Amino acid sequence: MNESDGSDGYAHLFADPVRETMEGAAYGTWRAITAPDAVSLAFGFPYPDALPNGAVGDAVDTVLEVDHEDALQYAGGDYADAITETVVERTRARGIDCSAEEVHVANGATHALDTVAQTFLDPGDTIAVEAPTFMGAIRLFRNYDPDIEGYAMDANGLDVDAFADDLAAREEAGDPLPKLLYTIPDFQNPTGVTLSTERRERLLELAETYDFLIVEDDPYGQLRYEGSTPPPLRSLDEDGRVIRVDTFSKTIAPGIRTGWIVADEAIIRELDRINAGGENVLTLGLVARYCEAIDFEANLEELCAGYRERRDRMLETLEERMPSGTNWSEPEGGFFVWIDFPEGIDAEELLPTAADEGVTYLPGSYFYHDGRGDGHARISFSYAAPDEIEEAIAALARATRAELPAAEAADD
Amino acid sequence: MNESDGSDGYAHLFADPVRETMEGAAYGTWRAITAPDAVSLAFGFPYPDALPNGAVGDAVDTVLEVDHEDALQYAGGDYADAITETVVERTRARGIDCSAEEVHVANGATHALDTVAQTFLDPGDTIAVEAPTFMGAIRLFRNYDPDIEGYAMDANGLDVDAFADDLAAREEAGDPLPKLLYTIPDFQNPTGVTLSTERRERLLELAETYDFLIVEDDPYGQLRYEGSTPPPLRSLDEDGRVIRVDTFSKTIAPGIRTGWIVADEAIIRELDRINAGGENVLTLGLVARYCEAIDFEANLEELCAGYRERRDRMLETLEERMPSGTNWSEPEGGFFVWIDFPEGIDAEELLPTAADEGVTYLPGSYFYHDGRGDGHARISFSYAAPDEIEEAIAALARATRAELPAAEAADD
Structure with missing residues (x-):
């Protein structure tokens, strides 16, 4: 009980689940994924005018x-x-x-x-x-x-x-x-x-x-x-x-x-x-x-109008810009689109290039309990303005093309 | 795993510590200890004017x-x-x-x-x-x-x-x-x-x-x-x-x-x-x-003045009114006084009499992990007005005397 050679600080006193996951980053550390000049599609934040x-x-x-x-x-x-x-x-x-x-x-x-x-x-x-x-x-x-x-x-x-x-x-x-x-x-x-x-x-x-x-x-x-x-x-x-x-x-x-x-x-x-x-x-x-x-239902309709415009712009721009071999979900509501990148793209490795081009997102592996999901990303249309979303998706398309294995990029 | 004969509802799915304590009341259930005409000394609530x-x-x-x-x-x-x-x-x-x-x-x-x-x-x-x-x-x-x-x-x-x-x-x-x-x-x-x-x-x-x-x-x-x-x-x-x-x-x-x-x-x-x-x-x-x-320190001084007046009135009235054999703590701050009733008084059993007389409190047994504390009560001077505190302590004294074993009551 409480045996320690003094080399591990408090670690021997932490509960088992804490010790087993001590290498993990704090929830929310991903908020550090920001690039000052990039549009963030990383967060499921409501757009500023949605906040009453x-x-x-x-x-x-x-x-x-x-x-x-x-x-x-x-x-x-x-x-x-x-x-x-x-x-x-x-x-x-x-x-x-x-x-x-x-x-x-x-x-x-x-x-x-x-x-x-x-x-x-x-x-x-x-x-x-x-x-x-x-x-x-x-x-x-x-x-x-x-x-x-x-x-x-x-x-x-x-x-x-x-x-x-x-x-x-x-x-x-x-x-x-x-x-x-x-x-x-x-x-x-x-x-x-x-x-x-x-x-x-x-x-x-x-x-x-x-x-x-x-x-x-x-x-x-x-x-x-x-x-x-x-x-x-x-x-x-x-x-x-x-x-x-x-x-x-x-x-x-x-x-x-x-x-x-x-x-x-x-x-x-x-x-x-x-x-x-x-x-x-x-x-x-x-x-x-x-x-x-307030009139809750009327307010919901207004919120939906704001989010619908953002979702539509994201889906349209994905269709126009992303290289072939990219797939994505087409949500009827909510905040998120799920990207399935072309073969050979690792979303976490792509992130610095994407940030340079002008967009950030969350790599898909963040959402799997077992670390899968390398080829995916979550992009959120909830926060950015529609024009920013268009720019961000264009940036994502440029980054994806830049990182595509040579054969596929030439093909496209 | 998940074996049930159907007779226990969900109980077999609850975690072990939940099942082991299922007979316990929810934290805060003691807030039901109120008597409409009694002064409550039960809660560690700040007095209304203390709230900014x-x-x-x-x-x-x-x-x-x-x-x-x-x-x-x-x-x-x-x-x-x-x-x-x-x-x-x-x-x-x-x-x-x-x-x-x-x-x-x-x-x-x-x-x-x-x-x-x-x-x-x-x-x-x-x-x-x-x-x-x-x-x-x-x-x-x-x-x-x-x-x-x-x-x-x-x-x-x-x-x-x-x-x-x-x-x-x-x-x-x-x-x-x-x-x-x-x-x-x-x-x-x-x-x-x-x-x-x-x-x-x-x-x-x-x-x-x-x-x-x-x-x-x-x-x-x-x-x-x-x-x-x-x-x-x-x-x-x-x-x-x-x-x-x-x-x-x-x-x-x-x-x-x-x-x-x-x-x-x-x-x-x-x-x-x-x-x-x-x-x-x-x-x-x-x-x-x-x-x-705000000026935090100045505000603290005001709060302390309000609580000090209440504490003083509580301690004075305890001294004046409680039957001999009663002891209590004399706190230099905070919200609470701890009562040690005379031999033969059970604080939980006393509570209905006390409520009839005009005061409620929390029985001491609530504060022990193992259910001891029958002879104690926590009374709080934080919430009630000074005059109410005086009335409440007088009521506590009447209730205590009424419940004292006959010999001690006569003695007093």
């Missing part, structure tokens, strides 16, 4: 004046129920049956996911994830020392047949089955693809058959720019198998860091009990007051 | 206007450094050497403690705590399935000699030594007592000898109403053994939920990496702007 500074300021004023004695106090009392009512209302607006007892409010969706992971994962438990998936989720799951199993995606989201085959094979072989499946069904991060309704229904059947829970992470679902919305997994959930994570980060602002979980009451009760962070009462108050004051 | 609604509103306005594009965005950029600078400045004001690389900002002190626990505790690790101690800390430590060892307190804080004896005995017997000691050295929650300077120095020697880290939780240290301030443990720390947790909850407001950790850079690096919650950028901005705009 004025309305948030008004909501804060209301909270501080009207809820005077409660506004800056610890949580408690009737006042704290306002945010739950707001969340119930927003959840029902997505076609999901929901009561106040089925809601757990968190300091953002990532905090919510962390509480889910802590509530379910023992060291060595298996968690199934999409491959690729949200890098922040991989990071936080690793803190709980699980076996992370990745399952392939296609244009219709998670390949549920392949997942089902693996579950059957695991059961046959007596191998561990996952406790949780983590999925981003709508406009997935990083691929932008959406899980088909048929696959959603099949997933719920699999959850019941193989006794796992589905963590439905849905930060982008309301940001749809074309096509029709498939039902959220939680709205199809008759057996209480879905733990739904949602957030105001994309429909109000990331900087207010308010997310929530909708799940069966028996699960919410434990999440409430396990969650050790306290609530930011001022923020919860302002979110509730903001939602009272 | 006006200055917080001004700070939010400044953030939303001056830091316009960053105010509601994800964290990043120079703007995010403002809060770190603010924290460094506040830490140096406590006589602690501190650089930006030695700071980890969190969503409140409890969130900070949770990140420390996650970074250091594997299941079965030993953590030493004061007995009694902050109930929220016990709760969150339990999530990591450690062995919690409690060590006695006296009027000068943790009994460091007894702690040292136990460490020596453990080493002798080959029993596990603690990885962490969790202590609240200043105006401890719930006892109100302060660790003497001599004991602080001794603790640091023990940490070095027995190779553990000290988690110094100091939410109250700046709220001193008499006497002189002993040096924070972190200011005496030459070997990098102290992880200091501090918060703006008591010096600005709980509702802005901003805490931080000061520790050696090698520890901060891992805390940054392990922490999965994101930052509430609007809040961090407002805290930084608030600290720029």
Whole structure:
């Protein structure tokens, strides 16, 4: 116990999952991928005009004046129920049956996911994830020392047949089955693809058959720019198998860091009990007051118009500029396009050239739990202005051509 | 794996520490201990006038206007450094050497403690705590399935000699030594007592000898109403053994939920990496702007005047009213007085009578990791007005007398 020869500093005192991953960079270190003169397509940030500074300021004023004695106090009392009512209302607006007892409010969706992971994962438990998936989720799951199993995606989201085959094979072989499946069904991060309704229904059947829970992470679902919305997994959930994570980060602002979980009451009760962070009462108050004051649906339409214009410009410019052999996803919503570079291009190696040409992005390998994805990149159309997006994609095309193996470049 | 006969709902899928504690109530359930006509001494809430609604509103306005594009965005950029600078400045004001690389900002002190626990505790690790101690800390430590060892307190804080004896005995017997000691050295929650300077120095020697880290939780240290301030443990720390947790909850407001950790850079690096919650950028901005705009020290003096008046009234009324055989701590600062009831009084059983008489409090057993403390209660002078405190203590005295075993009551 606590034995050290003094050469490792504190390292022998860190928990096992910390020691096992100590070489890893902090989540967010990739934000250092900036080049002062390049357009950044790296971040899933809302574009500046999407952020409602004025309305948030008004909501804060209301909270501080009207809820005077409660506004800056610890949580408690009737006042704290306002945010739950707001969340119930927003959840029902997505076609999901929901009561106040089925809601757990968190300091953002990532905090919510962390509480889910802590509530379910023992060291060595298996968690199934999409491959690729949200890098922040991989990071936080690793803190709980699980076996992370990745399952392939296609244009219709998670390949549920392949997942089902693996579950059957695991059961046959007596191998561990996952406790949780983590999925981003709508406009997935990083691929932008959406899980088909048929696959959603099949997933719920699999959850019941193989006794796992589905963590439905849905930060982008309301940001749809074309096509029709498939039902959220939680709205199809008759057996209480879905733990739904949602957030105001994309429909109000990331900087207010308010997310929530909708799940069966028996699960919410434990999440409430396990969650050790306290609530930011001022923020919860302002979110509730903001939602009272604005027309949420009309605001969503405006946001969608801004994002649609950016997505369209990105997809058009990709079509015009990228060398043949490049493929990309065509998302109907959300923030991200997933690039599949021509054979011979490594996205991480391409990055310095791309930055010189005038664009930065996140290499695909960041989104795989096992380091695959060299030939991919995530580019985000959420933040840059449409003209900047056009310039950035032109720069990406130039960089890609410059790095193409000679034969393919000449061919093109 | 995942085997269930269907009778336990989801319980078989919960992580081990969740299943082991499923009968426990959610943290904060004790807030239900209210009686509409009773004065609550149960909560460590700041009194309403202590909360700076006006200055917080001004700070939010400044953030939303001056830091316009960053105010509601994800964290990043120079703007995010403002809060770190603010924290460094506040830490140096406590006589602690501190650089930006030695700071980890969190969503409140409890969130900070949770990140420390996650970074250091594997299941079965030993953590030493004061007995009694902050109930929220016990709760969150339990999530990591450690062995919690409690060590006695006296009027000068943790009994460091007894702690040292136990460490020596453990080493002798080959029993596990603690990885962490969790202590609240200043105006401890719930006892109100302060660790003497001599004991602080001794603790640091023990940490070095027995190779553990000290988690110094100091939410109250700046709220001193008499006497002189002993040096924070972190200011005496030459070997990098102290992880200091501090918060703006008591010096600005709980509702802005901003805490931080000061520790050696090698520890901060891992805390940054392990922490999965994101930052509430609007809040961090407002805290930084608030600290720029106000005279922090002058504001502290005003706060101390308000709390001092409340403490004095509580201690005076205890002296005047409580039946003989009752003892209590006499804190020089902070929020809490710890009651030691006369023989035969059980604080939890007394509570309904006390509520009828006009006062509520928290029973002492809430603050022990092992359920001891029947004969104690924590009463807080932080929230109620001075006249209410006088009424509340009078009510506590009436209730105590009413419940005293007949012989003692007659004697009194």
